[in-house]
Amino acid sequence: MNEQKEHKKVEIVGWGLAGATLAWQFYFYKKDFVVHDSGENFSSRTAAGLVNPIVFKRLTKSWKADVLLPYAAQFYKKIEDELGVSLVSNRSILRIFASVEEQNNWASVSGDERFEKYMESVQDVEIDKIAAPFGGGKVNTIGNVDTNLFLDASRAFFQEKGVHFFNDKFDYYNVNDTDSFIFCEGFEIKNNFFFNYLPMKPTHGETLTIKTDQIKFEDILNKNMFVLPLGNGYYKVGATYNWELEESITTPFGKKELLEKLKVFADFEFEVVNHEAGIRPTVSDRRPLLGVHPENNNLHVFNGLGTKGVMIAPFFSEQLLRSVIFDEPIDKEVDIKRHEKKFISVK
Ligand SMILES: Cc1cc2nc3c(=O)[nH]c(=O)nc-3n(C[C@H](O)[C@H](O)[C@H](O)COP(=O)(O)OP(=O)(O)OC[C@H]3O[C@@H](n4cnc5c(N)ncnc54)[C@H](O)[C@@H]3O)c2cc1C
Numbered sequence: 001m002n003e004q005k006e007h008k009k010v011e012i013v014g015w016g017l018a019g020a021t022l023a024w025q026f027y028f029y030k031k032d033f034v035v036h037d038s039g040e041n042f043s044s045r046t047a048a049g050l051v052n053p054i055v056f057k058r059l060t061k062s063w064k065a066d067v068l069l070p071y072a073a074q075f076y077k078k079i080e081d082e083l084g085v086s087l088v089s090n091r092s093i094l095r096i097f098a099s100v101e102e103q104n105n106w107a108s109v110s111g112d113e114r115f116e117k118y119m120e121s122v123q124d125v126e127i128d129k130i131a132a133p134f135g136g137g138k139v140n141t142i143g144n145v146d147t148n149l150f151l152d153a154s155r156a157f158f159q160e161k162g163v164h165f166f167n168d169k170f171d172y173y174n175v176n177d178t179d180s181f182i183f184c185e186g187f188e189i190k191n192n193f194f195f196n197y198l199p200m201k202p203t204h205g206e207t208l209t210i211k212t213d214q215i216k217f218e219d220i221l222n223k224n225m226f227v228l229p230l231g232n233g234y235y236k237v238g239a240t241y242n243w244e245l246e247e248s249i250t251t252p253f254g255k256k257e258l259l260e261k262l263k264v265f266a267d268f269e270f271e272v273v274n275h276e277a278g279i280r281p282t283v284s285d286r287r288p289l290l291g292v293h294p295e296n297n298n299l300h301v302f303n304g305l306g307t308k309g310v311m312i313a314p315f316f317s318e319q320l321l322r323s324v325i326f327d328e329p330i331d332k333e334v335d336i337k338r339h340e341k342k343f344i345s346v347k
Pocket of ligand 1 (some may be wrong): 013016017018019027040041045046051074096142145150170172184185186204205206207238240275279281304305307309311
């Protein structure tokens with residue numbers, strides 16, 4: 001193990017998936033920290049929390065799935081044990097095929113040894129009121145993580161242990177030389193004058209929660225959208241992707257899009273009981289943003305979790321912690337050094 005650097009007081013700014021996973025790593029490594037959170041969450045609290053190692057459009061594995069998924073599974077299990085709550089649903093995602101071509105592609109890919117642990121073979125799908133004439137295929141995964149419960153229960157746990165949470169919008173003029181600051185601000189990094197050179201390209205997304213007693217299934221369904229059973233007749237459906245909108249607001253066109261997509265394969269009556277919107281912190285090169293500021297060693301960033309924060313955050317939160325404490329290197333692919341040319345010094 002590398003030698004430990006002088007440990008400065010750590011201030012985590014932001015309590016979304018990035019900030020909370022990092023907090024757990026500091027806890028596991030027995031290091032103190034405080035948290036600042038403005039309370040206006042833009043992404044983690046809207047997320048469906050799905051963990052999907054397969055990219056359906058291209059039928060490939062998602063980036064680093066073989067490393068990220070097992071790490072995430074173990075990480076959330078450890079936290080469930082600490083908190084004494086159930087965060088992970090442990091169920092499959094059932095992809096409903098749209099065509100014979102998709103069925104054939106699935107059949108050929110699922111037999112490949114690189115995919116067989118994730119993809120089951122083609123199967124008939126018989127779910128009342130769900131149209132699936134071409135059948136479907138199951139993805140073996142941990143299902144979804146209840147992100148709201150994760151954030152709330154973790155916060156209560158740490159507060160109980162004496163961790164201080166400042167309910168405030170961190171003022172960048174409060175940066176000092178004695179502490180380490182780790183900015184986990186999601187899309188709001190755009191307002192952070194230390195890190196706003198990083199190429200954040202936010203993706204607005206909307207979901208609906210519907211209520212019905214006309215359908216019943218356990219798996220998470222996917223057919224160009226997801227239908228996530230929440231229990232007691234509630235289902236979360238989503239999501240939209242909009243690269244123009246940078247405000248966390250729901251829209252009539254987002255709702256319309258989701259209802260139309262649902263109508264393509266689902267024929268049942270329901271009531272819309274909730275409509276939410278969030279902003280995913282996506283990056284132009286679709287890779288997370290980790291590392292230290294080009295001119296100030298006390299400033300770090302953990303961001304760019306994009307559309308897959310639940311699977312990505314656990315593994316990379318440990319990598320960032322090890323770079324802060326032991327000065328260990330960060331994977332080049334995610335290190336913010338790759339964007340250093342965009343940084344303009346103000347000294
Ligand atoms: C509709 C939708 C569906 C999604 N579904 C999934 C899914 O199924 N699976 C998946 O893995 N991912 C999903 N995501 C993506 C996922 O939500 C993100 O990858 C992840 O939540 C980003 O977490 P974050 O902590 O970086 O950002 P955020 O969740 O936005 O958290 C940032 C936090 O920082 C705080 N903050 C910012 N600036 C300051 C400041 N100056 N001072 C104090 N606090 C500050 C904010 O208040 C906020 O609480 C979805 C996103 C959306 C919008």
